[in-house]
Amino acid sequence: MTLLPELTRARPELHARFEAIVRQYERLIGHVVLRIAGRHADMVKDDVRQNVLIALWKQIEREQEIEQVASYIYKATVREAVRARRRETERRERQEAVPPPLRLAGEDPHRALDAREQALQLEACLAELSVERQQAVRAHLAGFEVAELMANYGWSYQKARNLVARGMQDLRDALRQKGFRG
């Protein structure tokens, strides 16, 4: 235990409890950081851990009861890991200083512009769909399965499938009308 030594040892009566909790949930924190931060995990894990433990110590220091310690640490780690992941992503994007769509499309600038133009056409056609069909089609094109649509939108299986099928048909019709050549 090398973090927060000054803070925690100033309150010896709470220090032992804090250390016991940290030992118990060390693996949980590490797992959440790895899952959320992914390729940035090595870069951010120390910061995330430190912020989670500071928040935990503040709770303990105030002698506030933590009802579900595991849940508390789990959620605090998710929050901190998401923040850290975003900071790291932004930092890297600033360094690279190339707009993501151009990177995705490859090296050829003409192809990149063409792809961007087509993506804008697609977006315009999507915007013409009814709200629910648009939700279904966007989720489908983003690669989510019907079960995710059901779970998140509260739709029945059949409704979700119908919305995807009808929405995709509408989208193709709209793209054809705009002369889409994709």
Added chain:
Amino acid sequence: MADDDADLRRLYAERMALPSVEHVSEEVWALLASGELPASERAQAFEHVSRCAECADLYRQVTALREEAPGLGVPVAPPRAASAPRPARWLFAGAAAAAAVVVALLWTPALPPGPPGSLPPDQDLRQGGAGGPVPLAPRGPLTGPAAAFRWEAVPDTRAYRVELLTTGSEVVWSSDEVHGTETGWPPGLKPAPGRYYWHVGAIPSWSAAAADVVWSPLVEIELPR
């Protein structure tokens, strides 16, 4: 459908990769990871997730984490029942003005009711709606092989049909017509352990058309190893 849509999916990935001003907030991710995010806010978050590559990737990680949480000693709440939409001002990080626009866009009012007897667009009331069969068993995690599928009877029904589906909506097994409110688990049906859905359709006495079958809501089951 997936193969036909591959080109559009690639194109949509380009669109999703466009930088987004707002993202789902850290607090929402924490609640989603613990299964505590109310249904209405889950829908709002998922709508954004479907448009934003960064949040879509995070969603997949958080969803996987939620599955792993019990194994890490973290109790995860079951999904909350759907409730009326309510303000979620903290849903998206970013400027308050931008957030207000997003909330306004997300609060699409329900479509006005159509003429009497008409169905609202895409709302297939025959599927899982009022009047459909009510599945009784099996439900949830199973400790052993399921003995039978059982459901409550529906008036004016000639027969029933049961389907077992994967979470990816592939039909694993479909029964013949069943006369009664129970059918045994087929002896030869041994899908891999994991999550599945089943539902039961009531074939009305006045029609044999597939479009007139009244389906129950899907029931999740988990087959043991």
